[in-house]
Every structure is written in C-alpha cells, then in structure tokens.
Amino acid sequence: MTQPPHEDLGRFAATSPQPKPGILDIVAYKPGKASAEGVADPVKLSANENILGCSEKARAAFGEAAFQLNLYPDGRANALRAAIADRYRIEPERIVMGTGTDEIFQIVNQTFLENGDNIVQGEYGFGAYAIGARACGGEVRYAPEPGYRIDVGELMAQVDERTRVVFIANPANPTGTFITEGEVRRLAAELPPSVVLVLDGAYAEFCTDPRYTDGLDLARDAGNVIVTHTFSKLHGLAALRVGWAYCPAPIAAAMDRIRLPFNVSIPAQHAAIAALADEDFQRRSIAHVERWRPWLTQQLGGLGLEVVPSGANFVLVKLPTAPGKTAPEAEAFLASRGLLVRGVGNYGLPDHVRLTIGLEEHNRAMIEALGEFLGR
Numbered sequence: 001m002t003q004p005p006h007e008d009l010g011r012f013a014a015t016s017p018q019p020k021p022g023i024l025d026i027v028a029y030k031p032g033k034a035s036a037e038g039v040a041d042p043v044k045l046s047a048n049e050n051i052l053g054c055s056e057k058a059r060a061a062f063g064e065a066a067f068q069l070n071l072y073p074d075g076r077a078n079a080l081r082a083a084i085a086d087r088y089r090i091e092p093e094r095i096v097m098g099t100g101t102d103e104i105f106q107i108v109n110q111t112f113l114e115n116g117d118n119i120v121q122g123e124y125g126f127g128a129y130a131i132g133a134r135a136c137g138g139e140v141r142y143a144p145e146p147g148y149r150i151d152v153g154e155l156m157a158q159v160d161e162r163t164r165v166v167f168i169a170n171p172a173n174p175t176g177t178f179i180t181e182g183e184v185r186r187l188a189a190e191l192p193p194s195v196v197l198v199l200d201g202a203y204a205e206f207c208t209d210p211r212y213t214d215g216l217d218l219a220r221d222a223g224n225v226i227v228t229h230t231f232s233k234l235h236g237l238a239a240l241r242v243g244w245a246y247c248p249a250p251i252a253a254a255m256d257r258i259r260l261p262f263n264v265s266i267p268a269q270h271a272a273i274a275a276l277a278d279e280d281f282q283r284r285s286i287a288h289v290e291r292w293r294p295w296l297t298q299q300l301g302g303l304g305l306e307v308v309p310s311g312a313n314f315v316l317v318k319l320p321t322a323p324g325k326t327a328p329e330a331e332a333f334l335a336s337r338g339l340l341v342r343g344v345g346n347y348g349l350p351d352h353v354r355l356t357i358g359l360e361e362h363n364r365a366m367i368e369a370l371g372e373f374l375g376r
C-alpha cells in the first residue's frame, strides 16, 4: 500500500502536543517519481542518479559487508575519511561525514541557526537547505537568479546581520547552471567572515568547464567556507546515503558533536571506499555525460525548446504555455511512454521539466516522444 500524503495523516487536536511554530508550514521534500501507472518498467530520469549504475567494485564491497550486519560502524568512518582526504589532498580531521549531504545541510543549520536567524540561497535553490533552516526556526531568503544563474550581487543584497549561512549548489539543481571560480571567490570575499558559505558540489565532477571550481582550494585557507561532496551522483551510490563536508577545523569539531554517532553504515563505508578507488567507473560516468549533454541540448533546441545550459548530469527545459503543450502535460505524456522526468513547479519553475541524461536509447526515446508530444 502506498503511503498517504502527510495531509491525510490527521490534524493535531488543540489539546495534543503541538509541533514548534513553523514546522507545519514546511513543505516536505518531494522526490522524483519512480513509477508510472500502467507502465511496467519505466526509466527513471527524475532524480539525477547515475544512469550507468555504480562501480562493480563498490557492489562487491557492499556484498562483503553483509557479514558484519550485527556490528555498529566506525562512528568516525576513519578509513573512508582517510581515503577521501588522500584523494582530494585535504586534512582528514576537517572532514565531516553525513548520511548523504542532505544530513550535512541539516547539521550546518542546527549548528548555526537560532530562532530569527536566516539563510540566503538562490531563488531556485535546492529544497533541502530551506527545510533544515525552517526546522531550526530560521527564515529563508531567496535571491533572484537572472538567466537561471546564481548572481553574487543579488545574494549579497539578501545578506543582513541575522544571516548565518549562504547555501549555493554549484552546479545548481534544478537549473544545472554554474558560477565561475571568479564569482565564487568574489562571493567569499564579500561575505562577512561570520557568515558560513556552503558550496554544495553534488554535481561538481560533471562540470568540466575550466572556469569552474568546487571551492576546495578556497576553503583550505578560509575560516567560513564549507564544501560538500556526495557519493550519490558520480559514484552512483545514492541508495547508501554517503556525503561529506570539508570544513574549517573548528566548524568540523562543532558539527561532529551533533551529528548522529553512527551516521554512515558499514556497507556504505566499504562501498564508498571501493567506489573512490574505481577511477575507471568515474571516468566513464563523466564521459557519458559529456557525450550526451550537448546532444540532448542541441536536439531539444531543435524541437524549438529553450534549454538551460547545464554543467550537471541533467538539463532543464522550458515547455510552451499553450494548452496541451505545457510542462505538466509533457511530464504526464513522457510518463505514459515510460520516461519519468521531474516537474519543477515546486521550485518556482512551473513551465519547466528537468531531465536526467539517460543512456543513448533513453535520450533518443526522449527526443522522439517530445517531438510527438509537441507535434513536430
């Protein structure tokens, strides 16, 4: 049986325990669709997962860990932190591990926000930042993103004396756009040193433009910059929930105090170590995106659709507003053809859909189906 939406679970009676003010105003995170009615085996292109799967070596390491299910994991994930530190040439003691980077964002908010403080993010910013901030009694301030891009001046215009954290995903979700190293450095330089800057690099490895940086170099010597990475995208381990943050040492020490003590499981730690070592799988994943991202962009453009230039493993596409051709109708039509994409109305983009770059046959089927939908 499917879970009813939260709204159906019942209302709080006046005499029952009441959630803190603001909790019931939070709109829960909406994951990408994983099924379509009447379609046996749809292709999920709605959650920006790795379409190539994951490293075989990671799968084997996960399997071996099945013999340790009775044990608690190493709460500090020391072997995994050492492997990350080695690979990225960073200090292991400055790494905080999370149950996915989603948990890292929660921990950042819990560490820094008091009632009445605020976070600043782009107007199309990734939904998880705001949920965590609101749960801590924080306000969320949205900066306009002209041309679907983070704009440093607009972000800075939202920062005030109650701002504790600025969150940006670079490349961003759901837009796919990125800001350059110069822009990231300008933002870091203009922010007051008391404000934390979180650079979310969930899609960093797919952004091969030479002007791009994930910010690790900048973070090395900054007292207020946190860079996050995940094993969910490049490494294809979304199911295992492993993410990490590179933080200034005192911030890492503070965050480590409040994270769940055993937040990365043994199978997840082992698989992540193996995934990190499998550079061949990583290269193939990046090459696949580099091969099909321009193809999809060009083909979608050929259908007369506006495509936002992407530095990630997905593209954002604008649909017409004419009845019969709208984004929700396109989403439903594609689902009926077994292609699950993501409507992004909840991000303030009601005319757009977001498509994860698929295998060759998925990408070709997508263009064919959209052509049919649009009558082209």
Ligand SMILES: Cc1ncc(COP(=O)(O)O)c(C=O)c1O
Pocket: 047, 048, 099, 100, 101, 102, 103, 126, 169, 172, 173, 200, 202, 229, 230, 231, 232, 238, 241, 242, 243
């Ligand atoms: C921008 C961005 N950051 C973070 C995440 C979450 O990653 P994780 O699986 O590590 O929680 C996502 C997932 O879609 C994302 O799009």
